[in-house]
Amino acid sequence: MLKRRKTxxxxxxxxxxxxxxxxRLRILHGVSFFASLEHAQIEEINxxxxxxxxxxxxxxxxxxxxxDSLFIIAEGRVKLLRHTTAGxxxxxxxxxxxxxxxxxxxxxxxxxxxTAQALTSVCALTIRREAFRAILNQYPAVGMxxxxxxxxxxxxxxxxxxxxxxxxxxxxxxxTLLTLAAKLGESxxxxxxxxxxxxxxxxxxxxxxxxxxxxRVISQFQRDGWIVTGRQWIALTDPKAxxxxxxxxx
Amino acid sequence: MLKRRKTxxxxxxxxxxxxxxxxRLRILHGVSFFASLEHAQIEEINxxxxxxxxxxxxxxxxxxxxxDSLFIIAEGRVKLLRHTTAGxxxxxxxxxxxxxxxxxxxxxxxxxxxTAQALTSVCALTIRREAFRAILNQYPAVGMxxxxxxxxxxxxxxxxxxxxxxxxxxxxxxxTLLTLAAKLGESxxxxxxxxxxxxxxxxxxxxxxxxxxxxRVISQFQRDGWIVTGRQWIALTDPKAxxxxxxxxx
DNA sequence: GCAGTAATCTGATCCAGATCATGGAATGAA
DNA sequence: TTCATTCCATGATCTGGATCAGATTACTGC
Numbered sequence: 001m002l003k004r005r006k007t008x009x010x011x012x013x014x015x016x017x018x019x020x021x022x023x024r025l026r027i028l029h030g031v032s033f034f035a036s037l038e039h040a041q042i043e044e045i046n047x048x049x050x051x052x053x054x055x056x057x058x059x060x061x062x063x064x065x066x067x068d069s070l071f072i073i074a075e076g077r078v079k080l081l082r083h084t085t086a087g088x089x090x091x092x093x094x095x096x097x098x099x100x101x102x103x104x105x106x107x108x109x110x111x112x113x114x115t116a117q118a119l120t121s122v123c124a125l126t127i128r129r130e131a132f133r134a135i136l137n138q139y140p141a142v143g144m145x146x147x148x149x150x151x152x153x154x155x156x157x158x159x160x161x162x163x164x165x166x167x168x169x170x171x172x173x174x175x176t177l178l179t180l181a182a183k184l185g186e187s188x189x190x191x192x193x194x195x196x197x198x199x200x201x202x203x204x205x206x207x208x209x210x211x212x213x214x215x216r217v218i219s220q221f222q223r224d225g226w227i228v229t230g231r232q233w234i235a236l237t238d239p240k241a242x243x244x245x246x247x248x249x250x
Numbered sequence: 251m252l253k254r255r256k257t258x259x260x261x262x263x264x265x266x267x268x269x270x271x272x273x274r275l276r277i278l279h280g281v282s283f284f285a286s287l288e289h290a291q292i293e294e295i296n297x298x299x300x301x302x303x304x305x306x307x308x309x310x311x312x313x314x315x316x317x318d319s320l321f322i323i324a325e326g327r328v329k330l331l332r333h334t335t336a337g338x339x340x341x342x343x344x345x346x347x348x349x350x351x352x353x354x355x356x357x358x359x360x361x362x363x364x365t366a367q368a369l370t371s372v373c374a375l376t377i378r379r380e381a382f383r384a385i386l387n388q389y390p391a392v393g394m395x396x397x398x399x400x401x402x403x404x405x406x407x408x409x410x411x412x413x414x415x416x417x418x419x420x421x422x423x424x425x426t427l428l429t430l431a432a433k434l435g436e437s438x439x440x441x442x443x444x445x446x447x448x449x450x451x452x453x454x455x456x457x458x459x460x461x462x463x464x465x466r467v468i469s470q471f472q473r474d475g476w477i478v479t480g481r482q483w484i485a486l487t488d489p490k491a492x493x494x495x496x497x498x499x500x
Numbered sequence: 501g502c503a504g505t506a507a508t509c510t511g512a513t514c515c516a517g518a519t520c521a522t523g524g525a526a527t528g529a530a
Numbered sequence: 531t532t533c534a535t536t537c538c539a540t541g542a543t544c545t546g547g548a549t550c551a552g553a554t555t556a557c558t559g560c
Contacts, residue, residue, distance in 0.1 A: 199507070199508090200507075200508065200509090201507085211507090211508085212508095212509085212510085215507095215508060215509055215510085216509080216510080218508090218509095219508090219509065219510085229508095231506090231507055231508075232507080
């Protein structure tokens with residue numbers, strides 16, 4: 001067997017309080033749905049946000065807790081999941097800086113429906129639900145951007161439903177790898193590297209299978225020469241072949 | 251075996267052009283996200299909508315077609331679905347009057363991602379994408395309502411993903427029956443009647459199983475005395491038992 | 501380095517549900 | 531009424547992937 005290289009994913013041990021005040025403006029400027037605002041307006045808004053740091057494994061929100069805030073990820077990776085009575089988690093989304101979650105609508109229940117767990121060190125900006133809605137009221141263009149983002153997430157969720165209903169585990173895993181690579185991939189000498197510590201367990205939670213099945217499929221893809229993997233990382237060397245597998249007739 | 255009663259679901263053969271101009275204002279007034287507008291404002295907006303009638307089986311939109319309009323259901327039932335290479339459709343949602351779909355975001359591709367098919371006679375109001383966005387810009391309160399609706403649909407989609415990933419066919423069918431009953435159920439002498447022609451095929455598309463499995467589970471529920479069914483209709487007589495099944499430990 | 505730990509791989513078995521096949525019952529058309 | 535069509539029920543078989551059980555291997559802390 002080929003000698004495997006060392007992990008190309010560096011786990012950054014960012015300080016959880018990286019989210020210093022000096023960086024907040026820069027972060028808010030970077031958030032896509034504030035793109036339409038002037039610098040002065042963002043400074044204004046800035047005062048309504050609070051920053052919070054989290055360590056890997058920490059819960060940003062926990063399903064069932066009272067929901068009064070919206071979170072914007074400033075730094076790090078967060079998984080959004082639902083728990084199962086049997087203890088098996090289902091990952092619904094993997095959030096990256098600039099994305100938000102949490103108490104958004106007024107109509108929804110006053111508790112979080114989903115758990116958000118830090119995968120890395122995370123810095124998040126939080127804002128009270130009412131304050132955020134006030135911003136949306138004041139700046140319709142921001143509301144429009146937020147609507148676009150939620151709509152895109154709805155489409156993505158529909159995609160997942162389609163996959164779960166009609167495709168094999170192998171196809172779902174291939175499709176998921178491509179989606180992840182598109183979202184957070186990074187060119188690397190070994191291939192398109194999925195720049196997030198991602199275990200087989202997590203891949204299984206994300207694709208609706210078991211860790212064993214995920215491992216078997218990943219092994220097969222590796223034997224086929226389509227990917228290179230190690231502990232907690234995966235790099236795609238032949239995305240085209242994966243695409244073909246994902247879209248294969250069942 | 252017990253003699254079953256005739257179908258309690260009347261298939262209304264509404265004229266497709268029911269959607270007469272005189273009714274449009276009433277319909278627009280009834281749509282939840284225009285609730286915040288004055289009568290005069292709705293009259294103004296009214297001019298930008300066009301009405302279209304459809305027969306059962308007709309496609310309102312077809313996945314892949316150029317998307318330039320948003321649809322609001324005024325009358326009838328519409329299923330939102332994605333096609334599979336193998337011909338097996340996956341139903342993503344079942345829309346009732348007041349709900350919308352179609353070209354919403356500016357950022358999305360210019361083609362419809364999903365097919366919308368009439369289950370009954372349908373009357374829909376359509377509006378050009380840009381015109382709708384202009385309305386959102388002009389009336390932030392409307393945008394907020396729309397955002398709430400899309401957010402609620404995202405939550406519902408997450409629920410479906412959770413179910414598909416972690417629950418048995420029996421549990422998903424029980425949960426789906428309850429959801430449908432909550433959305434479009436109607437009290438009836440035989441129980442809480444799901445007031446939509448719903449075949450085993452469609453129930454299967456909606457729950458990610460096969461018609462055979464749907465039929466078997468429905469038969470079992472009937473033997474248990476939890477539901478009463480016939481051709482194209484189902485009435486819940488013991489929602490509590492269904493709830494318990496749906497939430498059972500796996 | 502080296503040992504310990506946690507992630508990963510792989511084999512063996514089992515089962516929920518898909519698939520294939522067929523008979524029966526409700527509805528609609530002539 | 532009678533036929534034809536469509537929908538529904540149900541039996542028999544098969545299989546993808548879950549589950550159970552270890553064996554390996556990559557990384558971590560000392």
